Amino acid sequence: MSDFSYEQVQHLAKLACIALSDEEIEDLKNDLQGIVRSVALISDIDIAGVEPTTNPLPLPPHYREDVAGKTLDRDVLLEQAPECEDGMFVTPRILGDE
Amino acid sequence: MSGAEEIVTLTASQMAKAMKKGDLSSRQIVEAELEITKAVDPKTQSYLSTCFTSAFMVADAVDQARAIGQELPELAGIPIAVKDMIVTKGVETTAASKILKGWVPPYDATSVEKVKESGMPILGKTNLDEFAQGSSTENSAFHPTFNPWDLERVPGGSGGGSAAAVSSFESPLALGTDTGGSIRQPASFTGSVGVKPTYGRVSRYGAISMASSLDQIGPCARTVEDAAMLFDAITGYDPKDSTSIPDCPSSALKAALEGKGGDLSKIRVGVISEATGEGFSKDVTDGFLRGVNLLSSMGAKVEEKSFPNFAHGIQIYYILMPAEVSSNLARYDGMRYGLRIMPPDATAFSMMAATREEGFGAEVKRRIMLGTYVLSSSQYDKMYAAAQKVRTVLINDFKKAFESFDVLVCPTSPTTAFKVGEVEDPVTMYKNDIATIPANLAGLPAISLPVGLDKLGLPIGFQIMADRKKDEVAFKVASALEEAVSRENDGPIWSKAPRLWKSGE
């Protein structure tokens, strides 16, 4: 198992959208390495022909009928918003290259 | 009945009986809990917030309804604490994270709705490791919680607040969430009873998602009977949760009462051989084996059962859980609710990244990063997809085992409560959950109850797992063992917990 590089951790941080500090990235290089090494042992188990499990229990199909119900009060949502304007949520400018 | 001490040391079931007889009112109970909480909570720090004003309103309504002879649910008037991982309408819900500080949900979790329908006053929201990620409640963004049995020790985690509140008599009952042991391990550290129901028996709607395929809400109590009453109240099919089990009526209380008879002659018990010895402390192993002997003395057919894949549970878990965490926690971005951090010359993405950097603690970030890694296109097949398959292997092992056994037993945790700050390395901390994780992976019901005390006088937890949807079998066995342990120790373990309201304790 290859070691984690600074760039690799930084790339993961970008995917995860967390502005990690350099110090955190350095720490995570080791932490991730340790955890990944400890979980890698599952590669010893024979999983040929085994189906993956997403839901632990087999359950019958679960649907909702197409009937409209009560929606949330906008004022309540906007009260909790970090910033709002004209009944909408304000986001800082979105750059095209991000 | 009047003294607060006398009231709060009643079990929920005793409170219910006293109210029915008219010896006690719900207001008196809430008043007593308030008095004790004022004295005890500064020591344990079990709660993140309390809501006694609304608790009194519910208590009074129940008392009035009872006075006019209205038919009431079994638990009406009995207070409860709710882990702050479960959303409560109009009451701040934070998951013990800075990123959600101040967030007031506009809706109730289904389990909270059920608690309210049962007429139970909610006393407050209990502390936890941030987003339920941790095994000691040291990872709360706000403050740690301390173990009522020894305030220098951790109460376990993530649900340390609920377990500490129950065992320190700040509340007779509490709701917890259990993703890898977050109800059971704290129960084992605090001498209380913690139940992780079969995946899907309690609706997850409104439980803040940590790892959706593993999360389950369950009861925290001092006795098996109390836990069973709460279990019956919160279980049931919920159309709002796609993974909810239909047609599975609950009769845990009946099973618990049956178990008290002490006849386990029809029960086949499998003792998991991998969960004793190496990695498990001697005191824990000894206490556990005493419990096994008690089961066999009540007629249970006890046999050792080897689970070669049991220890792999923790490896599967630390791949699948962070993967789901990384996705479930993506919604906390400073756009719609909760914390927003604006860096200089902010763009949408720099704002989101700064908010998440500031709003999440180290353990949460570590898991998000790990989850992002195992799901990335270069790792998916050998990490995530492989773990999903090993999960199937483990589930099949359990399926096979339950053809020969009614319950499988092991210690809940490898050690008793450790000291605050004692465990720093994440991998060592993760190993705390080695015995609790397999039940989450396989969706099994599991109960932890105290089986005795170690040399330091700290509680030891005993875990009983049953087959899926057979939660009631686990309740029956747990109840029988609880009685036997109580006889052996001249009283229930929970009753030996320090009375922290008394000075010097």
Next chain:
Amino acid sequence: MMTEKLMSFEEAVAKFDPVIGLEIHVELDTATKLFDWAHYEFGSEPNTELTPVSFGLPGALPVVNREAVKKAVKLGLALNCHVNEWSQFARKNYFYPDMPRNYQISQFDKPTNGNGWLDVELEDGSIFRVPIERAHIEDDAGKINHIGGANGRLEGADYSLVDYNRAGVPLVEIVTKPITGAGAKAPQVAGAYARAVRDIAVACGVSEGKMEHGNLRADVNVSLRKSPSDPFGIRSETKNVNSFKAMEKTVAYEIRRQAYLLSQGGEVLQETRHWDEKGQCTAGARLKSDANDYRYFPDPDLLMLHVTESEIEEIRASLPELPFTKRRRLKAEWGFSDEEMRDLLNAEAVELVEESVKKGSSPQGARKWWLGEILRLANEMQIPMEALAIGPEDVAKIEEMLSSGKLTDKMAKQVVEAVVNGEGRPEEIVEKKGLKIVSDSSQLSGAVKKALAENPDIAEKLRQGNMKPMGVIIGLVMKETHGQADAKSVRELILQEVSK
């Protein structure tokens, strides 16, 4: 605006083999969203159509809308897809301000509809088969309004406002396989295919199909290669192309742009672009960086989606006659030429003519009106024909009055215009304006006699068999009768009169 160098289209398609790929998002017409009970209406008050689920609140969980699945399957069947009995929702993880959960619930390796095709008719009447890779179900994101900067575009905006109402609306994303062999017709294929998808979605009742409401949105991928035996080239992806015409133009533009680049020894960047309606060009929006690792994984909050054989068959049985088949049938029934039918298609008037015929019009009559006067008026007013105040019933009525000789051509045109102007139904207008053919011979012969008497020299010429000045007399009679005389009757009366 940077203007890019382009090769002429003719030269580009002569030198290169274009390969296109189309992703069309069709918004399903359901009462509620894909995973929650909120109803969505285009243009409603911002952030009022949300539940804890579609707003992505902590603790909220998705539950699949059965009707949305049925409609998605119906659309899949109409696109000749293989419907998978078991399919699965997967999370597509990426951060964007319009996404309440920062993951989209979509489908990945187990889509509900796989492997289909659609035959589309091109301008020359030929049929082109578009291969379809999948038609999967997913939920939509909210809408972002850019504030400040230039004309509401993302570039240069100071900040943006988000309306999450649309978040959670069910979509079917139809992804084609690489479409090869279209050559110079590639732009046409793109447009014709998208129209066909829209028509099918509307005919099946699964979508309103309104482009202007964003019910249909397309991403257009284009790449070039030297010859059909070469591997695929690097493609550009033009996002959110919102009209059929724009799709055609995007394909043509990208072919020309890439051809020039490649011919200069340059390289096509794998990038996301958008169609700039003002500049009539595509423009690069952002480089598709390696950061786009969506980390798809099965959504653990949802179960496998199961559509049984019998449910699939039930839905198949409910499919209406599909537009392509229907057009062939109508063309035969109406006896239209290829060209006539194609004109109708291009004007999107098949349904209007069909309805008019149902209401009693002759096919040719209906065609003449819809493609003639009405189309002219619609173009003038710059609104689609369906939105005009005139309907198939009116056309049938006017056509009936015309063919039974109650109106002249000229009068009919007047009526059409008046109906379009909202002056009322045809009968009312005829009544109000007193439009009536005067064919009553006593009234007419009076007018004829008068005209002849007032123009004795013309009358004389007519009597001598010189019919040239006939028009003058007809004109006078028309004037006298305020244009309501039937020209044929007038002519006959004049002839009668001069031969006396």
